[in-house]
Amino acid sequence: MELRTIERAAGAFQKPLGAAELQAICGRVFGRQARVVSAVELGGGMYNNTYRVAVTGQDRPVIVRVAPEPGVQFRSERQLMRNEYASVPWLSVIGPLMPRVIAADWSHEVIGRDWMVQTLLDGSPASGPRGLIAYPRPAWSTFFRQMGAIAKKVHAVRGPHFGSVAGPGYATWRQAVIASLEDIATDLDGAGLDAADMQQVVAAAKEEPVLDEITEPRLLAGDLWIVNVMVAEGAPEPTINGVLDLDRTLWGDPAADWTIRMALAKPGTERDAFWDSDSYGPLDRSPAAVRRSLIYQARHLGAIRLEHHRLGNPDGVRSTYTDLAAILTEMG
DSSP states (O other): OEEEOOOOOTTOSSOOOOHHHHHHHHHHHHOTTOOEEEEEEEOSOSSSEEEEEEETTOSSOEEEEEOOOGGGSOGGGTTHHHHHHHHGGGGGGGGGGSOOEEEEEOSOSSSSSOEEEEEOOOSEETTSTTTGGGSOGGGHHHHHHHHHHHHHHHHTOBOSSBEETTSOOBSSHHHHHHHHHHHHHHHHHHTTOOOHHHHHHHHHHHTOGGGGGOOSOEEEOSSOSGGGEEEOTTOSSOOEEEEOOOOSOEEEOGGGSHHHHHHHSSTTSGGGGGGSTTTTOOOOOSHHHHHHHHHHHHHHHHHHHHHHHHTTOHHHHHHHHHHHHHHHHHHO
């Protein structure tokens, strides 16, 4: 077997698999006679380990994704792969863009981690050298217009409860938001980081009536942005032909989605095409919606702080305290 893995520090969060482990996974899925010819670990993701694997008897390579060991997962990010698997039927609205799940295993009989085997998507990563930056800037508007249309389809899906798709579910959006914020604060404490500002957000959410105005759970992609999108190779303009790694899906207010945060991040640029009437459409900017958005921004910053900590980026961690202090001031 030809095995290529990404070099990481000994204490890195992501732990690569060995040849025997990859062979065991593929033997479980494709039969004991199947042999792994080659396995290449793919970069870009910062949570799971992902491999492009060529297996005897298969016409084309498959993708093998392996979750972190259970003991190192944050409370606010627990069992994300299982959440993604539970989301597949709800994401049929964008089914043609998504990889097909060939097999998934939570038993830990083969290796001591959750894993999933999926079909390989065509195209190039939108965040890579043959992705969005391979096109002139004026053409990027087309890309973000497509992104808005995809997000709109996802947000139109109605669900049975608030909170993550796989559960636990909550009867109200306020309860789901508070639970999420509390999990993030607990993770920050466990990581030895100051969580006082996040506790202030928790207290504010408990007293915030505008959260109760959200009464219909809608599907949020959770992590839909450039890094999780594929574009068609050789197309005259950037054309989205794949969406992957939607493991942070939840039911709630679409305005709380990561996609919305990123679409708003650089006003006056090509991202504004996201809000075109033939794409996502204009965002609600009523006083109540703006008030809710402050809580959503705080939640995102808490998650970003944890990720910076996991990646060993102290400057990134520090910047979240400054940004969250500004939001708390605006909340009053």
